[in-house]
Amino acid sequence: MPQGAGPNADQVAHWNGPAAATWVAIQARLDRQIEPIGRATMDALAPGVGDRVLDIGCGCGASTLELSRRVGAAGEALGIDPSGPMLDVARRRATEAGLAQARFLEADAQTHAFAPASFDKAYSRFGVMFFADPVAAFANVRRALKPEGRIAFLCWRTPAENPIMSLPMAAARPHLPAPASPPDPGAPGPFAFADRSRIETILARAGFADIGVVAHDEKLTAGPLDEAVDTALRMGPLGSFLREHPEFKAAVEPAVRIALAQHQSPRGVFLDSATWIVTARNSTV
Numbered sequence: 001m002p003q004g005a006g007p008n009a010d011q012v013a014h015w016n017g018p019a020a021a022t023w024v025a026i027q028a029r030l031d032r033q034i035e036p037i038g039r040a041t042m043d044a045l046a047p048g049v050g051d052r053v054l055d056i057g058c059g060c061g062a063s064t065l066e067l068s069r070r071v072g073a074a075g076e077a078l079g080i081d082p083s084g085p086m087l088d089v090a091r092r093r094a095t096e097a098g099l100a101q102a103r104f105l106e107a108d109a110q111t112h113a114f115a116p117a118s119f120d121k122a123y124s125r126f127g128v129m130f131f132a133d134p135v136a137a138f139a140n141v142r143r144a145l146k147p148e149g150r151i152a153f154l155c156w157r158t159p160a161e162n163p164i165m166s167l168p169m170a171a172a173r174p175h176l177p178a179p180a181s182p183p184d185p186g187a188p189g190p191f192a193f194a195d196r197s198r199i200e201t202i203l204a205r206a207g208f209a210d211i212g213v214v215a216h217d218e219k220l221t222a223g224p225l226d227e228a229v230d231t232a233l234r235m236g237p238l239g240s241f242l243r244e245h246p247e248f249k250a251a252v253e254p255a256v257r258i259a260l261a262q263h264q265s266p267r268g269v270f271l272d273s274a275t276w277i278v279t280a281r282n283s284t285v
């Protein structure tokens, strides 16, 4: 989609640049890691055969494909995302799987002019924390839902509760320069929805009712140790830092390896995750 304009221009550029390159490169292992918690969220939404479902921030499309299987050929799963490179992967996977009812749209969910009341349900796996104006974005999605239409999404709780995201940076910290002042906790980014009351306020202002915010705790696989180290150096807060400062990679890698090795089992490295599974209903009747 056109970059350099719109309220989410910075995020659109980010998700068409290095972040997209990383997700595309290690898509299979990221899908394996977060599939169980994405599935729990989809079960909470319970898409039915024939439903038309919107997948917000669908990325490389794993969840859109699963939604399209659940709604069947009589339904439709539409993945919306501003990342061209990630949607290229999603489209290829849908074609390979023969899922014609999985479709994709390169656009910003905050501003796209959806046909009003055209979806039965909306879903997101970690795709709703990047809006500059979350109330406007969720109001836009709500208008796209039919009256009484439901949404379910998955988002991270705090970094401290999520070693899967924060342990590599904690291990690397002694080898890095002192961090700049801490970012605004509500700023667009993976942890923007860590505060449960913020989620409830945003959804209520956007016109949703019956808002449920349920804590979900689950150990997630990071794969064999070598793979876990590689992922840790490319993803999350440490991966973002190293993309801008690759000169620190050699210094931090041994510390990250030692920290991850402490969570190794015969089945690989497993780390705690802490998420919210959020559900709500369009209050329009």
Ligand SMILES: C[S@@+](CC[C@H](N)C(=O)[O-])C[C@H]1O[C@@H](n2cnc3c(N)ncnc32)[C@H](O)[C@@H]1O
Binding pocket: 008, 011, 012, 015, 034, 056, 057, 058, 059, 060, 061, 062, 063, 080, 081, 082, 083, 086, 107, 108, 109, 110, 124, 125, 126, 127, 128, 130, 131
């Ligand atoms: C953490 S990734 C998750 C991708 C995918 N849902 C998954 O679980 O594999 C976040 C996704 O949100 C998308 N995103 C960011 N801002 C967005 C916006 N304004 N509208 C729609 N999607 C957005 C990104 O492009 C990216 O694909």
